[in-house]
Amino acid sequence: MNAQTDILKRGLEHAALAVLDASALANLHLGPKRIGRGLAQRVSGRLRILETIVRRLILLMALGLQLAPTQPRPAPANPAPEPDLPEGVELAIFPRLSPRRLKLLPARQAFEGPGGFPDISGTSYGPVSPRKLMARIAALRRVIAAPEAHALRLARTLKRLQKNGEPKPMVGAATPAFRLSPELGALATLLPAQISAGLETWESSG
Structure with a gap:
């Protein structure tokens, strides 16, 4: 295990502990129906920091991954025949419910838009869900539990963006995470400089 791999492993371990702390802050593991708005904002702020760290x-x-050449996709298999049903009976098709996923590449921010202050006339108060x-x-837990699979998926996305001549991902300033733990x-x-170094050859190797 090299130094960078050790840093990544320890970083994910500390992030996992911080996620547990954020959940315990509002007793979310107990499945409450409502929590205080101020408490929800505190938890949301911590999660925002952790999402940035885990994403980076x-x-x-x-x-750091070396991708093998992409193999051509096999031809799609013939669809399975529908079962014989009594006359007038149809299979019920339910909407697919997909869990929330952490976006590994955040959407580009649009700097254009109407100015002024946000309208707070519709702001609600009291406990929230x-x-x-x-x-x-x-x-976050799904990503932390299987970092290699998510890194591989992201590496393929980066390769496709680079091949299409897209600009390299922008890395913002360091996230202030000392209030979570000294390690985080x-x-x-450390992460922004490490990522910037990894993206130095983006234009030349596309």
């Missing part, structure tokens, strides 16, 4: 860890892993927070926590704070400070 996976990006750094993806940049924690379902969105729970979904974000579940998405140090890691968050």
